Amino acid sequence: MSRVRSDLVPDDLWERVAPLLPPAPERRRRYTGRLRVPDRTALAGVLYVLRTGVAWRDVPEETVGCSGVTAWRRLRDWTEAGVWPRLHAALLSELRRAVLLDLDDSAVDGSHVRALKGWNHVGPSPVDRARPGSKHHLIVDRHGTLLAVTLTGGNRHDVTQLLPLPDAVPPIRGLRGRPRRRPRRLYADRGYDFDKYRRLLWKRGIKPVIARRGVAHGSGLGKVRWVVERAFAHLHWFHRLRIRWEIRDDIHEASPLGCALICWQRLSRQARARALPQ
Template sequence: MRVDLVSDDLWERVAPLLPPAPERRHRYPGRLRVSDRVALTGVMYVLWTGVAWRDVPAEIVGCSGVTAWRRLRDWTEAGVWPRLQAALLTELRRDGLLDLDDCAVDGSRVRALKRGDHVGPSPVDHARPGSKHHLIVDRHGTPLAVTLTGGNRHDVTQLLPLLDAVPSIRGLRGRPRRKPRRLYADRGYDFDKYRRLLWKRGIKPMIARRGVVHGSGLGRVRWVVERTFAWLHHFKRLRVRYERRADLHLGVCRTIG
């Protein structure tokens, strides 16, 4: 019995963005190529179950885990996931489901069992190798961009790169949106230098002050980024980093986000 984790709606959005399949040779065609939809099902199966690629049951998914991993690699190198994210954000904005006026940022550390790119000693995990997800979301908690660094990088150092990673979001008449009007963050981002840089970009910093008693009220808006992290880290493939290559791990993040 095969599983189908790729709905028709999802496939209609993904299929136009995938690179064309290579042409088969006429004299020595080899085995028939696994369809892209089946390979995407294999990728989604790994995300949902958290199993290793080599343990993907071909009789259930329709392809081996190695095939799914290779297709994920090819799609990531072809830039499929950023284009898919931009298309989905545009659709959400067109339907009035995206609020870009108020955004929130935060970072979260994850274990990196196999090391690899963007891995560093985690200061809160006995210097074990780890990475950190940096996330910006809209008022409703919809992910706008995610970046990956070593576990020893400070959150505030990635504030501007995270803002630069937000794609141009269309969907309404006028110029596309790429930045919020107000940006909410916790005390880890409380540096006057970055407040000035945000003002220079036309963004009002709503950052909690260090050394001030809790109760500023900013958490009424900022809590959505914590909830989004909880959603993302519900998947074991994101809660623990297994991929050595940073681009593949980010590709997995964007697939779920």
């Protein structure tokens, strides 16, 4: 494996991804076509595009090991098989087992992204002169770990995702007892200030801590909510997610892969810290 591919798919990441991938189709004995590109090489192509943001046709095959078309097809198959949500849930369980996850407090917010090709979940963005856009909606824990992401059109109000976001959090295991799914408290800014949604959150056993509109700034919620802004910076560090280039929304919604990579990086930092001499 070349240096770039080994950097893109380290051994500890591959050990977590490989068991979740669907089995490769059987190859007929008399088939004389090309050999199937290994899954690890195709995953390197996917991560190369995710991090650099280049077009699929511009993936350097001599460097990555496969063409961009092959990487895209493998990404399509793995997305349809639900690989990325399972990987994200498994890494969240590892974080909870390592006591790196605080599910008592959570925060939500939304962020606009340009959508250059349109299609589903695209609308006129009110912050970009009505150009076509989409929105990423995040829910994070107290430390800023991404718990779930949803995608809507750029003209959808943030409050429409206040209930779907907690519902999108996967069952998080890692400790004895029932898996956790919902936080105890949910922090949000003034854009979510609707009493109707406060009542709905209370019915779900979640305490809403939402800033009031028309009240002077200085509520103190910024001390808790700033982690969701940092989470957006981490997610949009993947250039392919910063601007929506994909026509198919399910391919762009491979953002759980970005969430999983952020969780894996946090686990890797903890492992390196433990390996350092005291």
